[in-house]
Amino acid sequence: MSRPLEVTDEEILSALSGAEPKSLGELARSLGLPRLGRAGRRELRHRIAKLKRQGGIEEMRREGHRSYIATEQASKRARVPSSGRAAQPVPPRESPREARARERRDPNLFTGRFVQHRDGFGFVVPDEPIGMEGDLYVNADNTGDAMHGDRVTARIDRRRADARAEGHIVRVTSRAHSTVVGIFRYVSRGGIVQPLDPRLAQEILVPAGDELPEQWRSAGERPRAEKPPARRAELEGAAVNVELVRFPRGGVRALGRVIEVLGKPGEAGVDVEIIVRKHHLPHVFPEEVLEAAREAPQTVIAAATQGREDFRALPIVTIDGETARDFDDAVYVERLPGGGYELQVHIADVAHYVERASGLDREARLRGTSVYFPDRAIPMLPHELSNGICSLNPREDRLVMSVIMELDTSGKVLRSRFTPGVIRSAERMTYTNVNLVLEGDPEITTRYAALAERFRLMKELALLLNARRQERGAIDFDLPEPVVEFDELGHLKTIGRSERNIAHRLIEEFMLAANEQVARYLDRRGLGSLHRAHEIPDAKKVLEFEDLARAFGYSLGLGAALDRPIAVRHGRHAAQTRAGFHGRRQRPMVVGVPRELGIRPAHYQRLVEKISGRPEERILSYLMLRSLKQARYAAEPIGHFALGLDFYTHFTSPIRRYPDLIVHRILKWAIAHPDERSLTGPYHVGELEELSSETSEAERRAVDAERELVDWKTAEYMERHLGEEYDALIISVQKFGFFVELMEVFVEGLVPMDRLEETVGDRCFYRETDHAIVSRRRDRRFHLGDRVRVRAERIDPVFKRVEFAVLPGAPE
Numbered sequence: 001m002s003r004p005l006e007v008t009d010e011e012i013l014s015a016l017s018g019a020e021p022k023s024l025g026e027l028a029r030s031l032g033l034p035r036l037g038r039a040g041r042r043e044l045r046h047r048i049a050k051l052k053r054q055g056g057i058e059e060m061r062r063e064g065h066r067s068y069i070a071t072e073q074a075s076k077r078a079r080v081p082s083s084g085r086a087a088q089p090v091p092p093r094e095s096p097r098e099a100r101a102r103e104r105r106d107p108n109l110f111t112g113r114f115v116q117h118r119d120g121f122g123f124v125v126p127d128e129p130i131g132m133e134g135d136l137y138v139n140a141d142n143t144g145d146a147m148h149g150d151r152v153t154a155r156i157d158r159r160r161a162d163a164r165a166e167g168h169i170v171r172v173t174s175r176a177h178s179t180v181v182g183i184f185r186y187v188s189r190g191g192i193v194q195p196l197d198p199r200l201a202q203e204i205l206v207p208a209g210d211e212l213p214e215q216w217r218s219a220g221e222r223p224r225a226e227k228p229p230a231r232r233a234e235l236e237g238a239a240v241n242v243e244l245v246r247f248p249r250g251g252v253r254a255l256g257r258v259i260e261v262l263g264k265p266g267e268a269g270v271d272v273e274i275i276v277r278k279h280h281l282p283h284v285f286p287e288e289v290l291e292a293a294r295e296a297p298q299t300v301i302a303a304a305t306q307g308r309e310d311f312r313a314l315p316i317v318t319i320d321g322e323t324a325r326d327f328d329d330a331v332y333v334e335r336l337p338g339g340g341y342e343l344q345v346h347i348a349d350v351a352h353y354v355e356r357a358s359g360l361d362r363e364a365r366l367r368g369t370s371v372y373f374p375d376r377a378i379p380m381l382p383h384e385l386s387n388g389i390c391s392l393n394p395r396e397d398r399l400v401m402s403v404i405m406e407l408d409t410s411g412k413v414l415r416s417r418f419t420p421g422v423i424r425s426a427e428r429m430t431y432t433n434v435n436l437v438l439e440g441d442p443e444i445t446t447r448y449a450a451l452a453e454r455f456r457l458m459k460e461l462a463l464l465l466n467a468r469r470q471e472r473g474a475i476d477f478d479l480p481e482p483v484v485e486f487d488e489l490g491h492l493k494t495i496g497r498s499e500r501n502i503a504h505r506l507i508e509e510f511m512l513a514a515n516e517q518v519a520r521y522l523d524r525r526g527l528g529s530l531h532r533a534h535e536i537p538d539a540k541k542v543l544e545f546e547d548l549a550r551a552f553g554y555s556l557g558l559g560a561a562l563d564r565p566i567a568v569r570h571g572r573h574a575a576q577t578r579a580g581f582h583g584r585r586q587r588p589m590v591v592g593v594p595r596e597l598g599i600r601p602a603h604y605q606r607l608v609e610k611i612s613g614r615p616e617e618r619i620l621s622y623l624m625l626r627s628l629k630q631a632r633y634a635a636e637p638i639g640h641f642a643l644g645l646d647f648y649t650h651f652t653s654p655i656r657r658y659p660d661l662i663v664h665r666i667l668k669w670a671i672a673h674p675d676e677r678s679l680t681g682p683y684h685v686g687e688l689e690e691l692s693s694e695t696s697e698a699e700r701r702a703v704d705a706e707r708e709l710v711d712w713k714t715a716e717y718m719e720r721h722l723g724e725e726y727d728a729l730i731i732s733v734q735k736f737g738f739f740v741e742l743m744e745v746f747v748e749g750l751v752p753m754d755r756l757e758e759t760v761g762d763r764c765f766y767r768e769t770d771h772a773i774v775s776r777r778r779d780r781r782f783h784l785g786d787r788v789r790v791r792a793e794r795i796d797p798v799f800k801r802v803e804f805a806v807l808p809g810a811p812e
Helices: 009-013 026-030 040-052 072-078 096-105 271-276 287-295 359-367 383-389 433-438 440-445 449-471 503-524 539-550 601-611 618-628 657-671 685-719 754-759
Strands: 055-063 065-070 107-115 122-126 137-138 151-159 167-173 179-187 190-195 204-206 238-248 255-263 315-318 329-335 341-348 371-373 374-378 397-407 413-424 427-432 482-486 493-496 529-532 563-576 581-593 633-634 727-734 735-743 748-752 764-767 770-775 781-783 787-796 801-806
Touching: 009 026, 026 040, 026 065, 026 137, 040 055, 107 137, 107 167, 122 735, 137 151, 179 204, 179 255, 179 271, 204 238, 238 271, 255 271, 271 685, 287 359, 287 383, 315 433, 315 503, 329 449, 329 503, 341 449, 359 657, 359 685, 371 685, 383 449, 397 503, 397 657, 413 503, 413 657, 427 433, 427 440, 433 440, 433 449, 433 503, 440 449, 449 503, 482 685, 503 529, 503 657, 539 618, 601 618, 618 727, 657 685, 685 787, 685 801, 727 781, 735 787, 748 754, 748 787, 754 764, 754 770, 754 801, 770 787
Parallel strands: 137 167, 204 255, 315 427, 748 801
Antiparallel strands: 055 065, 107 122, 107 151, 122 137, 151 167, 179 190, 179 238, 190 204, 238 255, 315 329, 329 341, 341 397, 371 374, 397 413, 482 493, 529 633, 563 581, 727 735, 727 787, 735 748, 764 770, 770 781, 787 801
16 A cells, blocks of 8 residues: 655645746655655646646646646745744635635726736736726736736726726736747857747747757757757747747746747748737648548539529629639629519528538637738638638539518618528629729620629619618728739739729628628527627717817717716815916816717718818728727627617628628528527527637737738838838827828828927927927927828837838928
């Protein structure tokens, strides 16, 4: 019979309290137990597992093996007094369940996501509202071991008079980064990696032997050889992807090993590889997923068309951009005998080929969305599906889910129905060519003579739908997007502005109509679904925009609803004398409190109409957009503020958006069970809430990655044009300078405050009353909407942002 281990939990924690994690064998030797038998090792593992559950030990992986290290709090408890006196008994430790229950009772504790600034401080964004204004401020000394993006438990230490709060991070509950991309540098004992995300402020140590990824090592070479490998010139200064084997703890830096060498910054394609790893975008399909995709049929077999409505005889078309490679929507319009319209929207039946819980489905859920870069795409589904059998390619049979709408002469939907179908697209049309047909271009009109009248009918219906949308006050921003153009050799040529023509608008109107009808049908059936939610904007954001709009002579038209002044009962101000000094006399503090604003999308839309075509349109549209909340996915029908709809979903892009695939499955279930009244359908509420959170996060991740790469491409382009002069428009004014948008090319950049002061030869300051930067002598002023002449000066190496200098004598 084996004897129990004669070591205490405190001795185990003390042995694991060093800077380096220990394996099970190293821990046993530290405890003076070098010859543990099988039973002893098993008991030691049980003790470690118990301490892990209690939060005293953190497990790490290194070279595929487990190692352990004590948490900072446990290390402090385990220290033995240096005087040699017996340590005080450690009080009984509460169980994780007891700790969670205690924290739920503490109103100052909450969970959230940590967003760090490159200067070290940061903010904790609460998961749920906790009765404070904005996010919790955490100074650099109180961030603990948290890294940017981590989920944390935080405590509010102080609530300020303006309802904002300051606090500290109690602990990290989950890590955001298992890998980090950065620049590798050799040091005396291995190397360091400086993260390329400036918000990840700590360097990562890479021990000697761990700087070479697996494919760089010689056959049979040990990962940690006794003699450090020779330094590789191609590794110094290269962008690498490093796996974290130890997170920062108690002031000790993170430890990692290089798993990929991406290349030197500036080399062709390296910027895309960096962005992909930086944003943790899944970009390599597992072999089993690729195999499943290869097994999918590339033609529609006759058996698959059984039970489907046949639309193959109709001249249905897809309309997309010139560079599109996957086509998931097709449309058809015909005039009804009574003068109304029939609108058919056919969407690729991806759910037929991607079964729920299959390997393909799990990978699509992991990705959440396709990501589109200027010269590369990372699809949600493998090529065989996204560009093959699921894509509505011209003159090929394809399975679809169809929305058939009957509309009256004013564009009002009278009735709609939903059916699985089969189509054969008559033509792959582009926005450009459809627009040319509608403008009467003789060559293009002749080429598509058989479809020309059909396009004119589409335009007629689209204008009616748009008019109805305008009537209900839906917001219709027309903000350009950057379009990166390459030459025939793949080199960046210029950065232009996207343009929307009537062909873009007709597809947009048809897709909006189909999405709304699907959302309303599923709601009438009482089925749980994923909704596209856009909430009412915060009153504070609306008031901030209203203040900015007044500087241009505009208003949202909220009138007396804006604010009401009230005296704060316990607040006092020192009365100001005429000389500008404060006397002893006190007066009540008066603040403005927003009334119930009653803000509606029509308030925004009326202002959009007023500024259309005016010089200030670009600025005010951008500011309006910033005042609105970000759209997201939700398990409840919250409504869509910008569209002015109570019910809305995403149904029309299942090839590239996972939420659309979920909605397809729910709609197919509803069609297959016409008489069943279920409160859930194929997905229960808990699943939908989880999916809404995942897909919203995947969408934000993709948008951030796409935007950042465009910024990098912009910086690459402008680096070749440093020293050149441009006309520019001031689009944002901040305390640290103002941002401009160039007129000749679609490039934004910063005019920093220090460069501005050099130009005007005077100290400058930000004046909040009219959102302007003003020189001390008041002889120079820079407002929102001003046109200035600037010179491209430098590229910010951290943010990949262009910095400009205002030229002397530039217009105010």
